[in-house]
Amino acid sequence: MPAFCYHRPATVEEAVGLLAEYGSDAKVLAGGQSLVPLLALRLSHPEHLVDIGRIDGLAAVDDGPAGFTVGAAVRHADVELSPVTGRAAPLVAAAMPHIGHRAIRNRGTVCGSLAHADPAAELPAVALAADAEMVVRSASGERTIPAADFFLGYLTSALDETELLTAVRFPSWPRSTGGSVAEVSRRHGDYALVGLAAVVGVGDGGRVERAALSFFGAGATPVRVTEAEQVLVGEHPDPAAFAEAADVVTKSIEPPGDNHATAAYRAHVAGVLTRRCLAEAAGRATGGGA
Amino acid sequence: MTADRHPLSMTVNGNRIDLVVESRRTLAEILREDLGLTGTHLACEHGVCGACTVALDGKAVRSCLMLALQADGGAIETVESLCDDDGALGPLQQAMADSHSFQCAFCAPGFLMTAHCLLAEDRDIGPTRDEIREELSGNLCRCTGYQSIVDGVERAVTALVEARNA
């Protein structure tokens, strides 16, 4: 890999200070599972790497009134194996088994995956479906960015080059709400050809009150298909409604084609996953659990 | 530009190691080139094949996807640590040998370390054959079609469970 200067700040202040100093010449290193391959293939040439892996305050998972907060140094495996995750952030829990392989989850971080903004990755779509908030720090202070405003393009987020994503906060999981994550990939553990993180909230009348359909591998960013979500709201969560939503998804989504699958394939499978995920999510919503 | 170098301290197979390393070097490179632990293999260097898998603080990690400096302060185990003190194959290695698990065996160290971490997990019952397959799916082998490798890990699991229950 190309040469760079390595920095290991002990505090967030120090880290954002380095980012302020080096700007676009610096890259943040968390778990490294996305960045190091790019370096190894010499596809990225940063002059400075800022390793945030040792910053104390960033390694915590917190399940408080504000929601489920995952610090920037928290690894996938920590979240996957935490007994809290399934209850506090069931959509995150559902996504975990799909992410790479064990050895990748042992090193990769949740926030790293979000900041990398790979549109084929699970967690950006999960964050979008779950209305997560990104907690962002820079030398000039802290701000939060809703997931809906965070993913701007292929491998591009709303983070300024001087900003550090310090945590992601998932709002408290509402009652009578179910989530489901499914994907189709070429091989087990691969990035998805197309995948879906779905949320269904069912009201007291047994009708859908809230629906989120957030696709990955379906565009330059994770994609919410609001037309299909609206089809569901007010309906009974039954196969007919799911099929109608699936039709809307297949017709309105505009996924890319590449060597692994055509756009038509992805659009078709997006519809298939819509039916499957909605059924599972609705089952969880009405079954009382996640 | 002069090489950016930093101190690195870690334990490798129980031995304390202190080095000063260039920041761009991976853990795998340091193990192989500086420590002579060539049992850890590099086969893709972009984190897909798993040949370079080692244990960091007991967890399987890809040593090609870690800067060596990220392992600072950590405890590393490599395939060389699986042998008995007299250099004979340890129980996991022997179970794999008994199952004819490998052919060219270039991938073997990665599989062995993945399996080693799996077996070390504190669980009441051993993983099933399907679970073993899933856990091993982050390691590529081009020779065997995997069946013999799954057999080997299953054999090791059975021996371990029997020993625990004995």
Added chain:
Amino acid sequence: MRESLMGKYVGARVNRVEDKRLLAGAGRYIDDVSVPDMLHAAFLRSPYPHAEIGSIDLTAAQALPGVHLILTGEDLKSRTYPFFGTLNFPRFYQPTFWALAVDRVRHVGDPVAIVVADSRRLAEDACELIEVDYEPLPGIATVEQALDADRAVVWPKSKTNLHYQASERFGDVDAAFAAAERVIVETFDQHRHSNQPMEARGIVAEVDPSSGEMTIHASTQSAHMVKWCIALLTGRRPLRRVVRQMISQRDHTKAIFKGMADYLKATPAMVAALKEMAPVMLKQNVTNVERTKAMNGAFVGLMGRDPKTLPAALAGDVGGAFGAKTAVHREDVAVCAAALELGRSVKWIEDRNEHLTVGSQAREESVDLAVAVRHDGTILGMRARLTIDSGAYPGFPYGGAVIAARLARTMFPGPYRLPALEFHSRIITSNKATYLPYRGPWEIETFVRERMLDVVARQLGLSRAEIRRRNLIGDDELPATMVTGPALDVRMSARRVFEKAMDVTGADDWEKTRAEAFAAGRRIGMGFATYIEAAPGPPGYMDNVGPGFSAMVDREPINAVLEADGTVTLHTQQVTHGQSHETTLAQLAADQLGVPMEVIRISYGNTRTAPFGLVGTAGSRAATFASGAVLLATKGLRDRIVDLAADLLEAAPSDIVVEDGRIHVAGTPSIAVTLADVAHAAREKGDEARGAARGDEAIRVSELFDGGAGGWSGATHVCFVEIDLDTGLVKIPRYVVVEDCGEIINPAVVDGQIRGGVAQGIGAVLYEKSTYDDQGQFQAGTFMDYLIPTAMEIPDIEIHHVETPSDVFANYRGVGEGGAIGAPAALCNAIEDALSDLGVRITEQHLPPARILELAGVIPTLSPSR
């Protein structure tokens, strides 16, 4: 003659000798080789499929501290000989080229410069500082583009991108088609994919700074091949110095000619072949002058070389190959040239991106096929046209494509009665990486034939088993001769193997099973493929590939040595790279000698000690040739041991028994001598007892094995699939192989070879493709793009053995390649079966999920056809 090996090792599931080393992490693969004062090389490679090279500016790279040497193609002209074609076939053009690109790059990854530096990372830093001015040319990325007269030619001297053509007719083809009740026509495509051993290529050119002598450490399938190819292409000197050296070593020069004359005298088949080939060779020499000059220059250079300066080659542990390491590559020559230039050792380890881009690509073939049949399914004849895209640069010492074409044509009838065959071959050149042999390089014959049998069966309304039964050659028809030439002996068991496969899988009841599943909404399918494999094939089989080939390669040497300490060493030119030779050859030797396996050591991969042979380990030759050589050599060694022991024990040799390494007179096991005693006695006794022993050795026996009676291995694969038509994902719930490889030396090794081959065949169909776009840009340079199946994708594979009893000596036949030969056809046939109600006909081999849904009509067809 049947050497009855009733010992305890042969046939048993003996644990592998190599695992004590390899599972301990103590193997010595090429990247583990470290020699003093070693430098590291990296290559600057072309980002373009096809371009003229304008200028190359090395200034900044050369100025980087730690950089020792940068060579470009122009620099190699005075330091190396160019690569040239070594084969002779009519209508065959073989380009001449250098280890590094000169004037023009011809594929993505074409090496343009070699940088040697203190470390690999510094060498790569320097590569980024080299500025090359390219003038892009249109690329040739498909057969259609290659044959389009308006497009560029890859090799201007040939005037065309069509580099080989052959047309042959076997039997009365016109009569067969005239008598046909149906003629069924189809074209089948196979996509470019790749061997991808887990260890890529690599070389350490170790140069002794005082003497300048070079030892080449290589990850290779044949150490002697590496030695002689490097010797041939490196160390270039001006012709006058070559001639002066030839004169100064007149005796050596004479000895070379005498050696060649002696070889020809001893090999009348070779003389006959040379006579047959003479007009072809002459024509090539006249029409391709560039090649003639290159070839003559290199061979004269080799003869005019002080033999003391010849390199040695060493292969240690090899991390897989599957055919990719049968060649000496351009990078190898560049690395050796750089090391010789510097007088220092240089290491180059190919990384995965390089290996995917340039290191091993194969299999890009298509066949247009017409089959003449009767309504009852009897096949009367076939017309086939094979087209291979061989990429830009042929392999060295020979191009894999023409060998694959010759083998595919020879094997096209398979184990079926085929009275008439017309076979055309075409090889085109393109702006893609070198086509190399990949496990069962002629596999296209099985894919196409077994695919076509299913197509024909459906067209005629027959079951797929029925059409095979109608045409498979049965025991009662043996011996027989394939229409293409090779003899089928009485052990050719394809029919019995097929029937057993049908029994084991209940395949005859399949239609009912499938109908029930379809009714229940489950889309299942079953497919099978039957093939035979010439491993080793009948005597003289390789002459079907080229005249004189059998005489050249069917001579496998083994030196068996009783060492002074009573251990036994077998020296072989085989280079194990996963096949477990250290175990299987030791099993044979231990049983033959009557000693524990621990006594035997297999020495391989070292040109200083291994007997000469250029083939190394390829084509299942360890099981089929080295096995017999081991038996012969250890039989000779045993005779000598018994004679000496008889003297020591004062008994007749016929009364001597060797058991567990102890030698005694029958009936009195308590009075025994050991191998060490015999070794001592041999050394006391002197030359007569010691054979060709050298140095500390006690006895040495050398033998050659020519393959003996030879024979066929073969199998029927039965693959079951279940397809999800929502997603196009294919699951393989069951996969069965029924095979016959003669007597089995080690069942675990045999099963492992079969399973590994099947996994590669499954990979080819569902996952793996070396993708190029239609400009020739390569698009599968990482393991995220080129998908090797994992433990989750490959099912357990059920194996059943059929062994045909025989008295044939060394009745061990090959299984190295068969798994990969049968699997693509069986899997594609199963997938078509699962889609049969939709009228789907599968004519391509690569079937990722999107393609499955296209074929099934679920989504519109947009995928490229190949």
